[in-house]
Amino acid sequence: VDHLTPPMTRAELYGSLQQLEGLIDEYYEAQSLDPSRLKLISDRITQLVTQENLHQDLGIEHFDTINMAEFLTRADGYLCELKEAQIRDGLHIFGQCPPQSQLRDLMVAIARIPDQNRLGLTRAIAQDLGLDFDPLTADLSKPFSFPPNANFAPSHLCGCRTIGDAVEVLEEQAAELVESLISYSQEEVGEATHKELQWMRDHLLPSLQQTPQEITHLLRGLEGKYIPSGSAGAPTRGRADVLPTGRNFYSVDIRGIPTETAWNVGRKAAEAVIERYTQENGEYPRTLAISVWGTSTMRTGGDDVAEALALLGVQPVWEGVSRRVVDFEILPLSV
Template structure:
């Protein structure tokens, strides 16, 4: 294995040299072989010309806003081996929803399922029984359904494709002898966009759950069947229909989107993590099956989460990270804080890195937060890059602080040294402080207030009193500056 890694590293280093020579218009040294030359020719004649057209994004946006025609193109992520989506700036279209998950997505999904199981067994010494997975529509469009395929693979169910279009027409239950492991009881928390774009997949998953629940397998091998049998009897004893026992797909109320946490976090309008859990459960407590679409099912969701061992969220590309979008903490953090409120402790929280499908990585959420913190959040190169973008760059710095804080509030992933490092890099670096004061004092005030809030809520514990005094001073100074600017603008 070390030799293989060394060989791969050497090949990647040589490839970087050739690409650099291509971009510089220099002759290749050493001369590439036949296969390498074929790839370099493709880069020169196809990929680079398309990449160089990406500045058209702004032009096409303005054309669209003006009511003019915008050329169409496929959706997807170039970094996921989808060069056909270039050039960007086109009116993108989706996919044939009847072909999701694709066979390629199934390959990724079943390997991802095994990677999660392997990581959990290494960490805990036993097979996982239950897992909650958030599934997004945008990621499904990019990947062809990696996340949905992973959920099926965890259940031990494989899609069946047919015809030249390779549409999904059925599913096949994989025997335990083929799986080589117990099945996993999977609960899905789907986004509103996924619900609206792929309604048939919600019914498909519900049918798969029902089929697996009816298998004559032991509770150790099929925890889903055991849980359904227990819940069915409980509902019958109460004189209630047993259908909710099979419910494993939850999402927002029909016509609604999101997870309900963004407004609370932004406005600081919550007292305890239980308030965040309540909001998440209220927003997510609607069940989706073929028979019942968007019916209130908050109590059933609570039952599912009380028994959940793993919270998993996957990321399919590296064009962004989990600290530059509020959706990550709303979904993964929301599931986590809800489970902690219901059970008194955090579940195991995993982040699935699917950005390079041949090299799937499963990290704990804390490991992923630490990785993003080191590689971007306090990286001077990234901070300098944001400073070249004026007001918007300052906003991105403030947003990073907000999302880090929110993840910590919901999933308890922060550490004192991270708060300290961000404060030093963003607020107490003279160059960055001057940039923020000049370009976006609102972002400066917002970050100082967020750090202060983190201390007040006990998330940032060991804080030097002198640093707190500096934070208070920044808040007061920026308040005065913003007020002064407002008065100048009015006059």
């Protein structure tokens, strides 16, 4: 009998990393308001970085060899990536739906990932606002500004300096919308966001609320009774279709491997392997070996299989509603 993943949440920052983020914000604020404070703030940043060896996390061997502007840009992007990373917020209790804020954060983590029928929650919010970056793939260290064709400039985005700051605001807005959805209240949202929230209200939330059937079905199994079957996978990796849990799961439905999400991940991994090899060796690799693990395939929907197919030069063709692989398309050399 399968069970739900641990509740997920944003990593956020703490300790010295949180201090560094505050000093960076203070530095940029002083640039426009009080440049005389820059030297003092810069010294505090230098002291904190060298004391905690934070420059090593950024791949900087000698902190004194890099100018402050370049360091702040790299550090800002690094901190944004850490802050937006997904981590476990405790453990899953078998047969219990995550409570309150854990349920909200888990729903955001699941809804954030797009699939063939959905844009993804944060992408939908960004689209409705007319923003010109992808919150899932954008370089978080790049400066943020409202595009000329933006629908409107909400006040909570006006103070954003980098794309990472804007992504943080989008994540917070997503959490607020999901909080309202769980409490059955409604907010005015754009068309794309409304579609995402409707899917969450009609499918995701009811599926998570059926988590108590994990216990029910386990007891039925111990009594030798029938348990409904279902596919395996991680809902936070684009496999929301595995919900609700508590079913007699089969390891891999080979007809659906790789999924479209896994194909995108595997194709990019294959491109990265080829690019790195050619840069280091000046020629294309003649042979490659990939280790494909069953447990990994269950979790990801076939990232490794997709990478192997991409290296072979073929792309899966998926069938309509079932999204099963029914054929393979040979990729042209220009791709």
